[in-house]
Amino acid sequence: MPMMMLGVLLIVFSVAPQLASPFAQVSSIPAAPAASKTRHTWTSPTKQIFIEDTDAYGVIYNANYARCYERALSHVPREEELGGDEMILSSVEAQKYSGSPPLGGQYVIRGERLEASTNKEVWSVELTSPPVKDTPTMVHNSAQVTLSRGQPLKVVEVTSPTQAEGVHCQYKLIAYKDELDTCIPCDGVSQQEEKAEYYVSVRSAMCYFERARSTFLGGPDMLRKLQEEENLLYVVTSNSDCHVYFDTILVEGGIEGELEMKLRPGDEVTVQTMFSVRRRGMIVDCRHRLYLGDGPRRLLAKATITIMALNGTTRRPTSKLPQWLVDKFTA
Ligand SMILES: *[C@@H]1O[C@H](CO)[C@@H](O)[C@H](O)[C@H]1NC(C)=O
Numbered sequence: 001m002p003m004m005m006l007g008v009l010l011i012v013f014s015v016a017p018q019l020a021s022p023f024a025q026v027s028s029i030p031a032a033p034a035a036s037k038t039r040h041t042w043t044s045p046t047k048q049i050f051i052e053d054t055d056a057y058g059v060i061y062n063a064n065y066a067r068c069y070e071r072a073l074s075h076v077p078r079e080e081e082l083g084g085d086e087m088i089l090s091s092v093e094a095q096k097y098s099g100s101p102p103l104g105g106q107y108v109i110r111g112e113r114l115e116a117s118t119n120k121e122v123w124s125v126e127l128t129s130p131p132v133k134d135t136p137t138m139v140h141n142s143a144q145v146t147l148s149r150g151q152p153l154k155v156v157e158v159t160s161p162t163q164a165e166g167v168h169c170q171y172k173l174i175a176y177k178d179e180l181d182t183c184i185p186c187d188g189v190s191q192q193e194e195k196a197e198y199y200v201s202v203r204s205a206m207c208y209f210e211r212a213r214s215t216f217l218g219g220p221d222m223l224r225k226l227q228e229e230e231n232l233l234y235v236v237t238s239n240s241d242c243h244v245y246f247d248t249i250l251v252e253g254g255i256e257g258e259l260e261m262k263l264r265p266g267d268e269v270t271v272q273t274m275f276s277v278r279r280r281g282m283i284v285d286c287r288h289r290l291y292l293g294d295g296p297r298r299l300l301a302k303a304t305i306t307i308m309a310l311n312g313t314t315r316r317p318t319s320k321l322p323q324w325l326v327d328k329f330t331a
Contacts, residue, residue, distance in 0.1 A: 039112065039113060039114065040076075040112070040113040040116070041110070041111065041112045041113075042076055042110070042111050042112075042113070043108050043109070043110045043111075043131075044072035044075060044108050044109040044110075044111075045075075045108070046106050046107070046108050046130045047068070047072070047106065047107055047108065047109075048104065048105070048106050049100075049101050049102065049103050049104060049105050049106070049107070050103075051103065053067075053068075053103075054103050058102060058103040059099075059100035059101075059102060059103070060100040060101070060127075060140075060141075062097065062206065062210065062236040062239075062305075063202075063203045063204075063206035063207045063210060064203065065092075065095070065097075065127060065141045065143070066089060066092050066145075066201075066202040066203045066206060066242070067203045068107075068109060068127055069089065069092070069109060069123075069125050069127070069143065069145050070088075070089040070145075070147075070201075070202070070203075072109035072111070072125075073087070073089075073109070073111060073121075073123060073125070073145070073147060074087065076111070076113075086149055086184075086186065087121065087147035087148065087149060088147065088148055088149070088150060088181070088183055088199075088201075088246060089145060089146070089147055089201065089202050089244075090146050090147065090148040090202075090243065090244055090246065091145065091146040091202070091241070091242060091243045091244070092143050092144075092145050092202050092239060092242045093143065093144045093145070093146075093239075093240060093241050093242070094142075094143060094144045094238075094240060095141065095142070095143035095144075095238060095239040095240070095242070096141065096142050096143070096237070096238050097141055097235070097236050097237055097238065097239075098139060098140055098141065098142075099138070099140045099141075100140050100141070101129065101140060106129070106130050107127050107128060107129060107130065107140065108127075108128060108129075108130050108131070109125055109126070109127055109128075110125065110126045110128055111123045111124065111125040111126075112124045112125075114144075118149070119148060119149040119151065120146065120147070120148050120149070121146070121147045122144065122145070122146050122147075123144070123145050123146075123147070124142075124143075124144050125142065125143055125144075125145055126139050126141070126142045127139075127140045127141040127142070128140060143239075148246075148247075149186050150183035150184065150185040150186060150197070150246055150247045151185055151186070151247045151248075152185045152247070153185060153197060153247055153248075153249060154247070154248055154249070155248075155249045155251060155261075156248055156249065156250055156251070157250075157251050157252075158250045158251065158252055158299070167272045167273070167274055168216070168273055168274055168275050168329070168331075169212065169215075169216045169272075169273050170270060170271070170272050170273075171211070171212045171215060171216075171270065171271045172268055172269070172270050172294060173208055173211070173268070173269055173270075173271065174266060174267070174268060174269075175200065175204075175263065175265065175266070175267050175268075175269045176265060176266070177265035177266070179200070179204045179207070180198045180199065180200060180201075180204065180263065180265055181198070181199055181200075181201045181204075181246075182196040182197065182198055182199070183196065183197055183199055183246050183247070184196050184197075185197060185247055197246065197247070197262065197263075198262070198263045198264060198265065199244060199245070199246030199263065199300070200244055200246075200263070200269070200290060200300045200301050201244060202242055202244050202301070205242065205244055205288075205290055205300070205301035205302075205303060206239070206242060206303060206305075208269070208271050208288075208290055208301075209271060209273070209286070209288040209290070209303055209305060210305075211271075212271040212273050212288065213273065213286055213288075213305070213307070216273065216328075217234075217328070226325075227312055230321075230322055230325075231311060231312040231313060232309055232310070232311070232312060232318070232321065232325075233309070233310045233312055234284075234307045234308065234309055234310070235307065235308055235310055236305060236306070236307055237283075237306050237307065237308045238305070238306045239303055239304070239305050239306075240303075240304045240306070241302070241303060241304050242301070242302070242303035243301065243302055243303070244300065244301040245299060245300060245301065249261050249262075249298055250298065250299040251297060251298055251299075252297060252298075252299060261292060261297070261298040263292055263298075263300065267292060267293070268293060268294065269290055269291060269292055269293070269300060270290070270291045270293065270294050270295065271288060271289070271290055272288070272289045272291065273286055273287065273288050273289075274286075274287045275287075275329045275330070277326065277329045277330055279317075279319050280319040280321065280326065281309060281319060281321040281325060281326040281329060282308060282309050282317050282318060282319035282321070283306060283307075283308050283309075283317075284306070284307050284308075284309075284329055285304055285305075285306050286304065286305045286306070286307065287302075287303075287304045288302060288303050288304070288305065289301075289302045290302065309321060
C-alpha cells in the first residue's frame with residue numbers, strides 16, 4: 001500500500017508547500033551530538049533512479065532508500081585496511097519520507113559522520129537533489145543510519161515485548177536466497193577463517209514488513225478499491241527504528257540450540273505486526289518484528305513504520321475514513 005504512493009507525497013511537496021503540520025517537519029534531520037574528532041561530512045557522486053529502484057508510481061520504493069544509503073556510504077574514503085564494503089547497514093532510524101526524485105531523476109547522498117570506531121559508524125544522511133547553482137536543494141529523504149562490521153556470533157536473551165501488547169497480524173514467508181545477504185564475522189584478526197552467516201538486510205526486512213501491511217489491508221485489490229471507491233491513499237511518512245540483527249542472536253523466551261537459530265535460505269520467517277492508530281486512523285504506527293521460524297524466538301529485524309491516509313483529490317492528510325477501515329486497525 002503505502003509503498004506505491006510516495007509519488008503522491010512528491011506532488012504534495014511541489015504544489016502545496018503550505019501543507020499541514022505532519023509534513024512540515026518531515027525534512028528535519030536529527031540533531032547531531034557534540035562535535036568530535038570523528039565528524040566528517042561527505043557527498044556521494046550523483047546517482048540516477050532506475051526502474052529497479054521504483055514502485056508502481058515511478059518513485060523510489062520505500063525500502064530502497066536503505067539501499068541507496070548503504071551503497072553510497074560504502075564509497076566513503078576510510079583509512080582502515082578493511083574496506084567500506086565490509087560495513088553492513090544495521091539500522092535506519094528517524095527516517096523521514098518527504099518525496100522522491102522521479103524515475104530517471106538524479107540524486108546525491110549527503111552524510112555527516114557522527115560517530116566512528118573500527119566496528120561501527122553512525123551517520124546522519126539525506127537523499128537530496130544534486131547541487132545546482134542558485135537552485136535550492138530538495139531533501140527527499142533523511143535518516144540516521146548505523147554501519148557495523150559483523151562480529152563473531154553471540155546469543156543474547158531478551159524478553160518478548162509482544163505478548164502483552166497483542167499482535168494484530170502474523171504472516172509467514174519464505175526467506176529466499178536472493179532476499180538474504182551474507183556477512184563474514186570479523187574479530188579483527190582471523191577474518192578468513194570465519195564462515196559467512198546469512199542475515200536479512202534492512203531493505204529485505206522493510207520489504208517483508210511492507211508485504212505484511214499490504215496483505216493485512218487486503219492486498220493490491222483492496223488498496224485499489226480504497227483509492228477508487230473511498231478516494232483514499234496511504235503513504236509511508238516515517239520509519240523510526242529499523243534494526244537488523246546479523247551478529248547477535250536475540251532470543252526471546254529461553255536459549256535453545258544456537259545452530260537451530262541460524263538463518264538459511266529457504267527458511268520460514270514470520271512477520272508480526274501491531275498497529276496503533278492516531279487521529280482517527282489518519283496516522284497508523286505499524287510496529288513490525290521479523291522472526292526466524294514461526295514465533296518469538298530468534299528476532300531477525302524490527303521496525304516501526306508510520307503510514308498516513310491522504311485524500312486522493314486534495315492529497316492532504318484526512319481522517320475521513322470508512323469505519324470498517326478504522327475497525328480493522330483497532331480490532
Ligand atoms: C477529499 O476532499 C474533497 C474535497 O475537499 C472532499 O469533498 C472529500 O470528502 C474528501 N474525502 C476524503 C476521504 O477525505
